[in-house]
Amino acid sequence: MILNAWLIPFFPVVGVLINGIFGKRLGEKSGYIATLMAGLSLLVVIFIANEMIFGAGGKHTVHLWEWIHAGSFSVSLSFLIDPLSTIMLLVVSGVGFLVHLYSIGYMHGDPGFSRFFTYLNLFMLSMFLLVLGDNYLVMFVGWEGVGLCSYLLIGFWYEKKSASDAGKKAFIVNRIGDAGFLLGMFLIWMLADTLTYQEVSQSTSKFAVNINVLGVETTYASIIGLLLFIGAMGKSAQIPLYVWLPDAMEGPTPVSALIHAATMVTAGVYMVARTSPIYVDAALALEVIAVVGALTAIFAASIGLVQNDIKRVLAYSTVSQLGFMFMALGVGAFTAGVFHLMTHAFFKGLLFLGSGSVIHALHHAPEEQQQDMRYMGGLKSKMPITYWTFLIGAIAIAGVPPFAGFWSKDEILANAFFSGHTFVWIVGSIAALMTAFYMFRLIFMTFHGEMRVDTHAREHIHESPPAMTIPLILLAVLSIFGGIIPGFPPEKGWIHDFLAPSLAKMSHVTHHSSFNLISSAHAASGESGGHHGPEAMYLIILAIIIAVGGIVIAWSMYGKKSNMPDQIQQKFPGLYKILLNKYYVDELYQKCIVEPIYRLMRFLWNFDAKVVDGAVNGSTFVTVLTSRVSSLFDIRTVDGAVNGVANFVRFFSQVFKFLQSGMVQNYLLAMLLGVFLMLSAYLLQ
Numbered sequence: 304m305i306l307n308a309w310l311i312p313f314f315p316v317v318g319v320l321i322n323g324i325f326g327k328r329l330g331e332k333s334g335y336i337a338t339l340m341a342g343l344s345l346l347v348v349i350f351i352a353n354e355m356i357f358g359a360g361g362k363h364t365v366h367l368w369e370w371i372h373a374g375s376f377s378v379s380l381s382f383l384i385d386p387l388s389t390i391m392l393l394v395v396s397g398v399g400f401l402v403h404l405y406s407i408g409y410m411h412g413d414p415g416f417s418r419f420f421t422y423l424n425l426f427m428l429s430m431f432l433l434v435l436g437d438n439y440l441v442m443f444v445g446w447e448g449v450g451l452c453s454y455l456l457i458g459f460w461y462e463k464k465s466a467s468d469a470g471k472k473a474f475i476v477n478r479i480g481d482a483g484f485l486l487g488m489f490l491i492w493m494l495a496d497t498l499t500y501q502e503v504s505q506s507t508s509k510f511a512v513n514i515n516v517l518g519v520e521t522t523y524a525s526i527i528g529l530l531l532f533i534g535a536m537g538k539s540a541q542i543p544l545y546v547w548l549p550d551a552m553e554g555p556t557p558v559s560a561l562i563h564a565a566t567m568v569t570a571g572v573y574m575v576a577r578t579s580p581i582y583v584d585a586a587l588a589l590e591v592i593a594v595v596g597a598l599t600a601i602f603a604a605s606i607g608l609v610q611n612d613i614k615r616v617l618a619y620s621t622v623s624q625l626g627f628m629f630m631a632l633g634v635g636a637f638t639a640g641v642f643h644l645m646t647h648a649f650f651k652g653l654l655f656l657g658s659g660s661v662i663h664a665l666h667h668a669p670e671e672q673q674q675d676m677r678y679m680g681g682l683k684s685k686m687p688i689t690y691w692t693f694l695i696g697a698i699a700i701a702g703v704p705p706f707a708g709f710w711s712k713d714e715i716l717a718n719a720f721f722s723g724h725t726f727v728w729i730v731g732s733i734a735a736l737m738t739a740f741y742m743f744r745l746i747f748m749t750f751h752g753e754m755r756v757d758t759h760a761r762e763h764i765h766e767s768p769p770a771m772t773i774p775l776i777l778l779a780v781l782s783i784f785g786g787i788i789p790g791f792p793p794e795k796g797w798i799h800d801f802l803a804p805s806l807a808k809m810s811h812v813t814h815h816s817s818f819n820l821i822s823s824a825h826a827a828s829g830e831s832g833g834h835h836g837p838e839a840m841y842l843i844i845l846a847i848i849i850a851v852g853g854i855v856i857a858w859s860m861y862g863k864k865s866n867m868p869d870q871i872q873q874k875f876p877g878l879y880k881i882l883l884n885k886y887y888v889d890e891l892y893q894k895c896i897v898e899p900i901y902r903l904m905r906f907l908w909n910f911d912a913k914v915v916d917g918a919v920n921g922s923t924f925v926t927v928l929t930s931r932v933s934s935l936f937d938i939r940t941v942d943g944a945v946n947g948v949a950n951f952v953r954f955f956s957q958v959f960k961f962l963q964s965g966m967v968q969n970y971l972l973a974m975l976l977g978v979f980l981m982l983s984a985y986l987l988q
Contacts, residue, residue, distance in 0.1 A: 304347075304350045304351050304354050305351055305354055305355070305359065305363045305365070305384050306363075306365055307347065307351075308347075308351060308365045308382045308384055308435065309365060309367060309382065310343075310344070310347045311344050311347050311348060311351075311392065311396070311431050311435065312344075312428050312431040312432055312435065314340040314341075314343040314344045314347075315340055315341070315344060315424040315425070315427040315428035315431065316428055317340055318336060318337045318339075318340035318341070318420075318421075318424035319421055319424045319425050319428065321333075321336055322336060322337060322417050322420055322421040322424065323421045326417030326418065326420075326421060327417060329417060330416070330417065331407075331411065331416050331417075333416065333417035333420050333421070334403075334406065334407040334410070334416060334417075334420050335407065336420075337403055337420035337421070337423055337424045338400070338403040338404055338406075338407060338420075340424055340427075341396070341399050341400045341403045341423075341424070341427055342400050342403075344396050344399075344400075344427065344431070345396040345397060345399075345400045348392045348393060348396040348397075349393075351384060351389065351392070352389050352392070352393055355384065355385075355386065355389045356389070356797070356801065360386070360801075360804075361385070361804065362383065362384070362385040362501070362804065362805075363383075363384045363385070364381050364382070364383055364384075364437055364501075365381060365382040365383075365384065366379055366381045367379070367380045367381060367382070368380055370440075370441075371440075375496060376492070376496075378438055378440045378441075378498060378499075379437075379438075380441060381436075381437040381438070381441070381499075382435040382436065382437060383435065383436070383437035383500060383501075384435075385804065385805045386801045386802045386803075386804055386805045387573075387576060387577060387641065387802060387805035387806065388434050388435060388805075390641060390645060390798075390801075390802065391434045391573055391644075392431070392434055392435070393645075394566070394569075394644070394645055394648045395427070395430050395431065395434060395566050396427075396431075398560070398561065398566065398648050398649075398652045398778075399423075399427050399430070399561060399566065401652070401656075401774040401777060401778065402423070402557050402560050402561040402652070402656070402774070403420070403423060404770060404773070404774055405557055405560075405656055405659070405770065405771050405774045405775075406419065406420070406423065406555075406557040407770045408663075408767065408768045408769075408770035408771040409555065409556065409557055409659055409663060409771060410555065410557070415459065415460075418459075419456075419459060419555065422452055422455045422456050422459070423456075423557075423561070425448075425452050425455075426448075426449060426452035426453075426456065426561065426562065426566075426567075428448070429445045429447075429448025429449045429451070429452055430445065430448075430449055430566050430567065430570075431445070432444055432445030432448060433445025433446055433448070433449060433570055433573075434573065437499060437500055437501070438497075438498040438499040438500060439488045439491065439498040439500075439503075440488070440498050442574065442577075443484065443485075443488065446481070446484065446534075446538070446570060446574075447481070449538075449562070449566075449567045449570060450473075450474065450477045450478075450481070450538075451474075452562070452567075453470075453473050453474070453477070453551070453562055453567060454470045454471070454473060454474040455470070456554050456555070456558040456562060457469050457470040457473050457550075457551045457553060457554040457558065458470025458471070458553075458554070459554050459555055459558065460553070460554075460555070463553065465550075465553050466553040466554065468550075469547075469550040469551055469552075469553040469554070470553075470554075472546070472547050472550055473547040473548075473550070473551055476537055476544050476546060476547040477537045477538060477547065478537075479533075479537055479544060480533055480534045480535070480536055480537015480538060480544055481534055481537065482533070483529075483530045483531065483532070483533025483534045483536075483537075484530070484531060484533070484534025484535075484574075485534075486530045487527045487528075487529075487530030487531040487533075487534065488531075490523070490526065490527050490530065491503060491527055491581075494506070494509045494510060494523060494527075495509055495510075500577060503580065503581070504580040504807075507524075507580050507581065507583075507584060509523070510522065510523045510524035510527060510581050510584055510585075511523075511524055511584040514526065519587075521587045522584055522585065522586075522587075524581050524582070524583075524584035524585040524588070525584075525585040525586065525587040525588040526588075527578075527581055527585070527588075528578070528581060528582050528585035528587075528588025528589070528592075529585075529587070529588045529591060531574065531575065531578055532575065532588060532591065532592055532595075534571065534574065535570075535571030535572070535574055535575055535629075536571070536595070537571075538567070538568065538570045538571040538574075539568050539569065539570065539571030539572055539625050539628075539629070540568055540599075540621070540622045540625055541571075541595055541596065541599045541622075541625065541626065541629060542595055542598055542599045542602060543888075545599065545603065545622050546888060546889055546892065548563055548568065548618055548621065548622055549615055549618040549619060549622070549885070551563050551618070552612070552614040552615055552617075552618050555659075556614065556655060556656070556658060556659030556662060556663075557656070557659060559614060559617070559618070559655045559658075559659075560651075560652045560655035560656050560659070561652075563618065563621055563655075566648070568621060568625060569625070569628070569644045569647075569648070571625075572625070572628045572629065572632065572640055572641070572644050573641075573644070575592070575629075575632050575640075576632065576637050576640060576641055576805075576806060577805075579637045579806045579807040580807045582632075582635075582807070583635070583807045583808075583809055589632075589633050589634070589635060590633065591633075592629050592632055592633035593629070593630055593632075593633025593634050593719075593724055593727050594633070594726070594727070595626075595629065595633075596625075596626045596627065596628070596629030596630040596631075596632070596633055596727075597626065597630050597633075597726065597727045597730040597731055597734075598626070598730070599622060599623070599625065599626035599629070600623045600624075600626030600627050600630065600730065600731060600734040601623075601626075601730050601731075601733055601734040601737070602623075602626075602886075603619045603620070603622035603623040603626065604619070604620075604623040604734045604737035604738055604741070605737060605882060606619045606882055606885050606886070607619035607620055607623065607737070607738075607741040608737060608740065608741050608744075608882060609879060609882045609883050610741075610883070611675050611676050611677050612674045612675060612676070613658045613661065613662070613674050613675075613676050613679075613745065613749060614655070614658055614662075614674055615674075616676075616741060616742075616745050617651070617654055617655055617658060617745075620651070620654075620700065620738065620741070620742070621651060623734055623737075623738060624643070624647050624651065624700070624738075626734070627643055627712060627715055627731065627734070628640045628643050628644055628647070628715075630715055630719060630727055630731055631643060631714075631715040631718065631719075633724075633727070634718050634719050634722045634724050634727065635718075635722065635808075635809030636714070636715065636718035636719075636722075636809075637806040637807070637808075638798075638799050638802050638803075638806055639711065639714040639715050639718055640715070641802060641806070642710075642711045642714060642798065642799075643711035643712065643714075643715060645711075645785065646699070646707040646708055646710070646711040646782075646785050646786055647700075647708075647711070649699070649707055649778055649781040649782045649785045650695075650696040650699035650700050650706075650707060650708055650778075650782040650785075651696075651700065652778050653692060653693070653695070653696040653699075653775060653778035653779055653781075653782055654693065654696040654697070654700070656771070656774055656775055656778065657689055657692055657693035657696060657775060658674075658693075659771070660686065660689040660767040660771055660772070660775065661679070661682065661686070661689060661749060662674055663767055663771070664682070664685070664686055664689075664763075664764045664765060664766075664767065665679070665756060665760055665764065666760075667757075667759060667760040667762075667763040668756055668757045668759075668760035669757060669760075672756065672757060672760075676745065676748040676749050677748070677755065678755050678756055678757070679748060679749045679750075679754075679755060679756060680748065680749065680750075680751065680752040680753050680754050680755045680756070681750070681751070681752060681753055681754030681755075681756075682749060682750045682754070682764065683750040683751060685764045685765065685766070686750075686764070686765075686766050686767070687766065688766055688767075688772045688775065688776070689766065689767060689772070689775065690750050691779075692772075692775040692776060692778070692779040693746070693749075693750070693775075694746060694750075695779040695782050695783060696778070696779065696782050697742040697743060697745070697746050699782040699783070700738060700742055701738060701739035701742055701743070701850045701853060701854060702735055702738070702739065702846060702849070702850040703739075703847070703850045703851065703854075704847065705783075705786070705787060706782060706783055706786065707781070707782050707783065707784070707785035707786035707787075708782075708786070709786060709846070709850070710786035710787065711786060712735060712846075713842070713843070713846050715731065716728055716731050716732060716735070716842070716846065717839070717842055719731060720838075720842065721838075732845070732846075732849060735846070735849050735850070735853075736849045736852060736853045737853070738853065739849065739850045739851075739852070739853025739854050739857070740853040740854075740856050740857045741857075742853075742857075743853065743854045743857035743858065743861075743862075744857045744860070744861050746857075747857060747858065747861035747862040748861055751861075751862060752861075752864075
């Protein structure tokens with residue numbers, strides 16, 4: 304079955320073609336076609352995963368065709384099936400299928416129904432290419448593909464200016480990160496003369512060479528690692544390139560669940576994990592990744608404390624949880640990062656779809672109230688399935704055992720603590736406390752207390768249809784048991800051994816987790832890991848206290864009638880305003896980057912206009928001269944570069960077209976002349 308891996312991206316291609324060509328005729332049947340294609344891809348993934356986990360294992364390359372061959376540079380379109388791609392495929396296809404199914408109910412009646420499902424299938428195709436590619440260039444094609452789909456899906460309701468602006472913002476910010484990815488990829492090829500993962504992993508000695516950069520002694524591996532991490536910062540929303548993701552909530556809620564919770568935003572995590580053979584020699588890059596991840600986790604969590612838009616709270620939660628994944632990668636616990644990627648897909652996909660269920664139920668309310676938690680409350684009795692599944696997702700992300708989030712988050716923090724990254728561990732623990740607080744603040748404001756929604760809308764609130772609630776139930780089950788599916792404790796289950804062949808291992812990392820270290824202490828006191836036994840027990844207790852403490856604080860402030868939030872807001876108005884306005888980062892970018900660029904472009908544009916006005920009105924010599932200089936820059940340099948390429952192609956096409964005139968006698972004459980020239984060269988040498 305592994306050799307049939309090409310079927311995984313093939314089915315979304317079929318869905319894109321059918322819905323793209325016949326979507327308007329098919330109407331809402333297009334949703335079932337797209338969902339069927341996603342389901343068939345999931346079925347193939349399940350068969351391959353079964354073979355990989357219980358059968359063949361190892362690494363398998365499925366070669367399709369030679370793509371690029373230029374001198375020593377050769378790239379093929381090939382797929383790599385190994386443990387890492389298998390886990391990622393299960394997440395992408397599983398959550399993707401559930402989102403497709405959910406969207407049939409959520410998007411019912413939307414004028415762009417068939418267009419939406421065409422985009423969803425196109426996204427699945429791009430994501431499969433990103434995961435399956437056996438080299439960085441195929442990954443980059445998928446990487447750019449999901450960037451395009453992100454733009455299309457975020458700006459899906461393009462009639463709204465806020466949606467189209469958010470789509471453009473996501474596209475531009477991701478292009479900044481992609482520049483780093485490209486430079487890192489070029490440097491890999493320059494040093495290893497290959498872009499294929501397996502060949503790169505065999506050339507690690509070339510990346511371990513020391514180099515002095517601006518007085519800092521480092522290695523090529525660190526330079527490559529930092530460049531690739533810039534790409535990951537854009538795609539996976541890390542400081543300072545995180546600003547696009549909260550605005551991406553302008554897209555339909557299923558988009559938030561699919562792209563911005565479970566799949567696309569984890570592409571950066573997958574890329575860094577895939578590049579782990581290089582990162583083991585990149586000490587500087589790993590330190591930067593760990594610190595940036597920790598700062599992102601606490602930065603985004605602090606903003607989520609006071610947000611009132613239900614989807615925006617979840618958006619900043621996503622940024623924060625991605626920070627946890629990079630914390631794991633930065634301390635060298637690559638498996639822990641992938642493990643949290645998997646569990647996060649379950650509970651964050653559930654939470655986003657749950658928020659969509661709430662918004663769907665409130666669609667009769669005024670538009671400004673449909674996502675504002677201050678106008679909700681009391682929905683528990685009206686929407687029991689949504690409430691209980693949402694509660695399970697909130698408990699999981701808060702880190703309460705035995706739910707999924709506890710195991711993966713505990714492993715990350717334990718690895719940070721026992722590998723000596725004290726700063727990362729402290730910041731991560733504070734971010735975990737904030738996570739528990741803001742998630743249960745959301746629960747209490749949305750589902751408990753008095754119903755504050757518009758009176759007219761209150762009469763129409765009801766539970767979502769089965770097409771929406773069934774995915775919620777399935778994801779809730781995974782949010783409960785997803786952390787112990789690998790075995791108990793998870794760090795001693797099959798998933799870590801299964802992923803081992805795909806991920807490089809740092810010398811100091813032994814898949815630490817509190818439970819694992821306790822069991823090690825009982826098994827062999829004094830041996831590796833045994834001396835961590837008491838500390839590990841303290842970490843477990845502390846982790847539970849942090850999770851429960853955040854929930855209790857949220858209950859005391861929002862779960863019962865209390866004016867404590869207003870008192871805190873009045874006591875710290877400055878801090879509250881800073882958090883509510885997201886540290887004014889967007890405003891800072893607007894003032895320092897966007898507006899100066901706009902002013903420069905307007906300046907050049909106005910100068911071009913003055914060329915014409917000056918000629919007509921007889922402007923002074925200096926005005927005309929400066930205007931002409933500006934005009935030359937715009938017309939001769941910018942336009943000239945574009946038009947020059949076209950003229951170059953046009954010129955040579957006019958020359959070479961005579962070689963293909965269609966007249967047989969001309970071809971015979973050319974052949975005779977060629978023979979004559981070759982004989983002459985031979986006789987005269």
